[in-house]
Amino acid sequence: MTQEPSPLPSLDSLLRAPETAVLLARFGRTATAEALRRVLAARRAARQFHAPSAALIDLAADSLAARFVHSQRPVFNLTGTVLHTNLGRSPLPPEAAAAAAAAMRSATNLEYDLETGRRGERDSHIAPLLCEITGAEAATVVNNNAAAVVLVLNTLAAGKQVPVSRGELIEIGGAFRVPDIMSRAGAILKEVGTTNRTHPRDYEQAIGPDTAALMRVHQANYAITGFTASVPTEVLARIAHAGDLPLIDDLGSGSLIDLATWGLPHETIPQEALAAGADVVTFSGDKLLGGPQAGLIVGRRDLIRRINANPLKRALRLDKGRLAALEVVLRLYLDPDRLTERLPALRLLTRAEADIRATAERMAAVMQRHWPTRPVSVASCRSQIGSGAMPVDLLASVAVTLGGSGLESLAASLRALPRPVIGRIGQDRLWLDCRCLEPAEEAEFLAQLPQTA
Numbered sequence: 001m002t003q004e005p006s007p008l009p010s011l012d013s014l015l016r017a018p019e020t021a022v023l024l025a026r027f028g029r030t031a032t033a034e035a036l037r038r039v040l041a042a043r044r045a046a047r048q049f050h051a052p053s054a055a056l057i058d059l060a061a062d063s064l065a066a067r068f069v070h071s072q073r074p075v076f077n078l079t080g081t082v083l084h085t086n087l088g089r090s091p092l093p094p095e096a097a098a099a100a101a102a103a104m105r106s107a108t109n110l111e112y113d114l115e116t117g118r119r120g121e122r123d124s125h126i127a128p129l130l131c132e133i134t135g136a137e138a139a140t141v142v143n144n145n146a147a148a149v150v151l152v153l154n155t156l157a158a159g160k161q162v163p164v165s166r167g168e169l170i171e172i173g174g175a176f177r178v179p180d181i182m183s184r185a186g187a188i189l190k191e192v193g194t195t196n197r198t199h200p201r202d203y204e205q206a207i208g209p210d211t212a213a214l215m216r217v218h219q220a221n222y223a224i225t226g227f228t229a230s231v232p233t234e235v236l237a238r239i240a241h242a243g244d245l246p247l248i249d250d251l252g253s254g255s256l257i258d259l260a261t262w263g264l265p266h267e268t269i270p271q272e273a274l275a276a277g278a279d280v281v282t283f284s285g286d287k288l289l290g291g292p293q294a295g296l297i298v299g300r301r302d303l304i305r306r307i308n309a310n311p312l313k314r315a316l317r318l319d320k321g322r323l324a325a326l327e328v329v330l331r332l333y334l335d336p337d338r339l340t341e342r343l344p345a346l347r348l349l350t351r352a353e354a355d356i357r358a359t360a361e362r363m364a365a366v367m368q369r370h371w372p373t374r375p376v377s378v379a380s381c382r383s384q385i386g387s388g389a390m391p392v393d394l395l396a397s398v399a400v401t402l403g404g405s406g407l408e409s410l411a412a413s414l415r416a417l418p419r420p421v422i423g424r425i426g427q428d429r430l431w432l433d434c435r436c437l438e439p440a441e442e443a444e445f446l447a448q449l450p451q452t453a
């Protein structure tokens with residue numbers, strides 16, 4: 001004998017049902033009633049006039065949970081690209097994240113001088129630190145490095161020409177193109193040299209009465225090799241200064257410490273650019289520096305003063321949370337001996353291959369036990385620094401690789417986990433580079449593995 005399904009209950013009776021109490025407590029009356037109303041409407045629209053209350057409440061619970069889940073969530077970045085722009089670049093040290101959260105939760109002395117009781121300067125929390133670390137006369141900070149470049153060019157070169165080497169007219173992901181940025185900033189790009197070779201005389205010949213500054217741009221995410229020539233910063237600075245012009249140097253990645261100390265490839269640091277004669281140096285806060293998204297500007301006092309007086313500065317300024325995080329990160333640089341332990345970006349980039357291999361082996365052993373029919377192995381691979389730093393230099397690393405069929409759907413099911421796992425597919429395997437899976441997170445990673453794969 002088949003049981004007759006119950007007819008559609010009323011919204012009121014669903015709201016009074018004992019199963020609904022937990023939804024009311026969690027999501028509130030308005031949202032819960034709305035979800036139940038939609039479930040009922042969908043049933044009526046589908047002409048399904050019979051359904052038990054519990055099934056309808058379950059559907060409402062699912063839609064409520066989906067509506068309140070956070071869109072932006074922590075993920076496991078096992079792509080092998082450490083400073084992955086699409087995955088939020090540099091992870092912050094916990095104390096920096098805590099300082100940001102504390103600043104955002106309450107009133108702070110953001111622009112208030114506690115000694116005098118008068119209005120203070122937002123930049124005062126980080127400018128002295130930046131000057132101490134880089135040796136610059138003055139410093140300021142804005143929303144990101146793209147904003148820093150726009151602000152510097154708009155201040156120093158609006159309506160005037162800026163010669164840039166054709167080899168440096170780069171596009172960085174996310175629509176940062178040097179020529180476009182230059183024109184939006186109101187400056188006129190004067191291309192000099194060729195893609196592969198630019199000489200001092202190219203700059204000298206480009207300088208005229210309408211020239212406002214010379215500019216050097218870090219080649220970021222590509223490298224020109226072979227028959228190449230570029231003008232060293234010292235020489236460029238000499239040419240600029242002979243014409244009474246400032247030299248702007250956009251470093252992009254902006255490590256504050258020589259990475260060669262840890263066997264990583266050398267990147268020009270702001271200290272070196274300033275010492276070579278650059279007058280204004282710009283770089284990112286969330287690339288090699290290891291801090292929050294920010295654009296740092298260091299250089300000559302008179303130029304920084306003009307930059308700060310530009311009304312655009314107000315539009316591009318940094319909020320108190322990120323300022324708090326940046327201050328904590330900069331202070332870590334005052335104790336360079338422990339930087340690789342305390343700054344996650346640097347810790348991940350300098351992580352020993354043997355240590356990564358140990359993680360990969362632990363993960364692979366558990367995964368193989370968990371998914372006996374799925375081929376699981378451990379393989380050497382190469383990580384990238386990411387964010388345009390040193391595109392041709394790769395770091396020796398170790399991955400768990402998953403073989404077998406249905407790799408795309410396996411990758412999708414890992415992306416659907418509570419803390420999504422992001423790997424990459426290549427050579428008929430799904431690669432999970434374990435460089436960014438630190439021992440402290442292994443338990444969380446394993447606890448959420450799906451039952452089948």
Ligand SMILES: *Cc1c(COP(=O)(O)O)cnc(C)c1O
Nearest residue numbers: 144145146218220252253284388
């Ligand atoms: C990354 C980069 C930028 C843009 O910096 P954001 O902080 O992402 O805005 C600009 N110039 C260079 C050379 C870069 O590498």
